[in-house]
Amino acid sequence: MAIQVLTKQEVVAPPPRENVLRNLVRAIAGNRKAVGGIALLTFFVLVAILAPLISPYDPNKLAFAQMLQPSPKHLLGTTGAGQDIFSQLIWSTRETLVLAVVAGVMATAISVLVGVTAAYLGGFWDHVLNLFTDVFLVIPTLPLMIVISAYAQNHGLGVLIGVIVVTGWSYGARQLRSQALALRNREFLEAARVRGERASYIIFFEVLPNMTSLIVAIFLGAALYSVLAAAVLQYIGLGDSSDLSWGNMLYWAQHNGALLAGSPWWVLAPGLCIALLGAAFALVNYAFDEISNPALRPVKKS
Amino acid sequence: MRYALRRLEFFAITLWAALTLNFVLPRLMPGNPAEAMLVRFRGRASLQAVQEMEAAFGLHPHDSIFKQYFDYLSNTAHGDLGTSLSFFPTPVAKVIMLALPWTVGLVGTATVIAFLLGTLIGMLAAWRRGGIFDALLPPTFIVVSAIPYFWIGLLLLLVFSFVLRWFPLGFSYDLTDQINLSWSFVGEVVAHGFLPALTIVITSIGGWILTMRNTMITTLAEDYVKMARAKGLSPVRIMLNYAGRNAILPNLTGFAMSLGFVISGAIAVEIVFNYPGLGFMLLTAVDNEDFALMQGLFLLITLAVLVAILVADVVTAFLDPRTREAG
Numbered sequence: 001m002a003i004q005v006l007t008k009q010e011v012v013a014p015p016p017r018e019n020v021l022r023n024l025v026r027a028i029a030g031n032r033k034a035v036g037g038i039a040l041l042t043f044f045v046l047v048a049i050l051a052p053l054i055s056p057y058d059p060n061k062l063a064f065a066q067m068l069q070p071s072p073k074h075l076l077g078t079t080g081a082g083q084d085i086f087s088q089l090i091w092s093t094r095e096t097l098v099l100a101v102v103a104g105v106m107a108t109a110i111s112v113l114v115g116v117t118a119a120y121l122g123g124f125w126d127h128v129l130n131l132f133t134d135v136f137l138v139i140p141t142l143p144l145m146i147v148i149s150a151y152a153q154n155h156g157l158g159v160l161i162g163v164i165v166v167t168g169w170s171y172g173a174r175q176l177r178s179q180a181l182a183l184r185n186r187e188f189l190e191a192a193r194v195r196g197e198r199a200s201y202i203i204f205f206e207v208l209p210n211m212t213s214l215i216v217a218i219f220l221g222a223a224l225y226s227v228l229a230a231a232v233l234q235y236i237g238l239g240d241s242s243d244l245s246w247g248n249m250l251y252w253a254q255h256n257g258a259l260l261a262g263s264p265w266w267v268l269a270p271g272l273c274i275a276l277l278g279a280a281f282a283l284v285n286y287a288f289d290e291i292s293n294p295a296l297r298p299v300k301k302s
Numbered sequence: 303m304r305y306a307l308r309r310l311e312f313f314a315i316t317l318w319a320a321l322t323l324n325f326v327l328p329r330l331m332p333g334n335p336a337e338a339m340l341v342r343f344r345g346r347a348s349l350q351a352v353q354e355m356e357a358a359f360g361l362h363p364h365d366s367i368f369k370q371y372f373d374y375l376s377n378t379a380h381g382d383l384g385t386s387l388s389f390f391p392t393p394v395a396k397v398i399m400l401a402l403p404w405t406v407g408l409v410g411t412a413t414v415i416a417f418l419l420g421t422l423i424g425m426l427a428a429w430r431r432g433g434i435f436d437a438l439l440p441p442t443f444i445v446v447s448a449i450p451y452f453w454i455g456l457l458l459l460l461v462f463s464f465v466l467r468w469f470p471l472g473f474s475y476d477l478t479d480q481i482n483l484s485w486s487f488v489g490e491v492v493a494h495g496f497l498p499a500l501t502i503v504i505t506s507i508g509g510w511i512l513t514m515r516n517t518m519i520t521t522l523a524e525d526y527v528k529m530a531r532a533k534g535l536s537p538v539r540i541m542l543n544y545a546g547r548n549a550i551l552p553n554l555t556g557f558a559m560s561l562g563f564v565i566s567g568a569i570a571v572e573i574v575f576n577y578p579g580l581g582f583m584l585l586t587a588v589d590n591e592d593f594a595l596m597q598g599l600f601l602l603i604t605l606a607v608l609v610a611i612l613v614a615d616v617v618t619a620f621l622d623p624r625t626r627e628a629g
Contacts, residue, residue, distance in 0.1 A: 278448030
């Protein structure tokens with residue numbers, strides 16, 4: 001709704017840019033979910049950047065006794081191979097964050113390409129692209145991811161990202177198409193067409209800027225999906241098990257029977273990190289929804 | 303009518319896409335991984351079985367790709383999914399039938415419980431805006447939805463099976479026992495299924511609550527609800543018969559669809575609890591490079607989703623006259 005109001009305002013009299021920004025900042029600062037989510041995200045980004053400084057040991061070094069219990073020397077104990085779990089946890093932040101951003105951006109880009117193109121072209125191509133989206137929407141994603149990774153005998157990061165992007169773009173494409181359809185007959189697009197602008201110009205400079213908030217929401221959803229999908233795939237052993245990532249930590253914990261052996265921290269810590277990172281994306285996404293759709297805001301008790 | 307035709311086209315194309323993915327994927331990958339599998343197969347299976355499998359996985363290079371493709375399609379249409387390597391020499395279709403009841407029973411029950419409970423809570427949350435449900439539940443479930451669902455299973459396993467020892471560690475019944483219909487066996491199945499089912503309910507209930515809450519909020523602003531209030535009808539009646547009844551439509555369609563995702567929905571949960579359903583079987587197939595079984599499972603899972611969507615379409619058209627006219 002807010003998007004429609006905004007576009008109307010822009011047609012009548014464009015508001016000064018700083019004003020929009022200031023309002024946005026105020027809306028974010030006043031929303032507890034947004035503040036919490038952004039704080040969590042910032043925390044993880046800092047940990048990823050500063051990993052070499054804060055990690056107490058080399059995460060791959062088999063330097064310690066195996067399956068040590070948590071102690072001041074090893075905050076979360078050691079793995080079945082004698083690595084420091086806390087150091088592994090810190091270094092793993094890097095791969096998980098990179099994967100979330102790269103896979104999220106790629107999936108969003110495909111969503112935009114397919115969804116907006118379909119809506120803009122209309123007719124036959126809309127029908128074909130929409131059918132294509134629908135097919136990917138219903139083919140069960142986890143089994144498809146498992147089947148593709150099982151055939152691709154190499155389980156590197158590239159394959160993992162590819163599998164996640166292939167299965168993750170369709171939901172966003174569907175949403176973008178319906179919003180672009182709603183925009184298609186607006187006056188400002190009509191004006192651009194009458195001016196004789198090219199289709200690519202209209203899509204990139206007239207349509208897309210009006211869909212920014214939905215695109216950001218789709219990116220956040222895709223990033224969350226990437227984190228969770230990578231965690232499942234790595235947990236069941238379809239990732240590169242020599243990489244340092246939270247999903248792989250869970251895989252090794254499972255393989256070494258961490259629960260049976262009495263090292264619950266080995267299982268708890270990486271799962272908690274995945275959950276916190278996922279929650280950060282989900283919180284920001286939900287706050288975005290609330291800021292642009294006032295009807296969903298929590299009611300304040302008077 | 304036009305709508306029905308478009309849906310038919312969609313079903314046909316999705317089914318074709320799933321079948322073709324099964325056919326194309328092994329041929330796309332470098333060094334055709336299926337070849338390694340068939341090397342292990344030779345000498346153990348009959349010549350005919352080996353030849354059929356070779357045809358299915360593209361190891362008949364002297365046949366044209368089109369002949370391979372149509373042979374594969376015709377075999378699949380006859381229900382011949384090949385022979386499983388990990389359960390050799392049982393045919394894939396039979397192996398799948400062994401695991402199917404466990405998944406349908408476990409995940410089906412859990413999905414129904416999550417749907418009923420979630421819809422009820424969502425309705426109450428919208429009815430009492432600002433109440434305890436409304437204040438606590440949405441943020442809680444945002445966080446829950448971001449947790450990898452298999453990890454919640456691991457957590458429950460740790461607390462209830464390892465620490466408290468209330469529930470067994472895994473599988474669907476005590477392995478010392480035989481499958482039978484006595485009460486004690488039923489009790490065993492329930493005890494083994496409780497934690498996996500709880501995992502599924504915890505992770506899926508949030509979606510039902512949020513959609514129900516959000517549609518209910520929209521419905522509560524409708525004129526006919528105001529009218530009902532003005533007439534002085536009892537609040538319970540307004541909530542259930544006026545607002546709830548109309549708000550439940552999207553959830554009901556979602557429910558019909560989610561029944562199709564039952565089979566694929568709990569793959570990782572089954573793996574955590576070693577539950578002998580289809581998800582666990584899929585992992586077994588992947589670990590043993592049993593590609594025939596893997597393809598059969600993928601096909602079955604896709605088919606289940608399609609059937610569920612068809613049911614959802616019919617249910618919606620039946621319940622909501624507007625969708626019939628719009629088509």
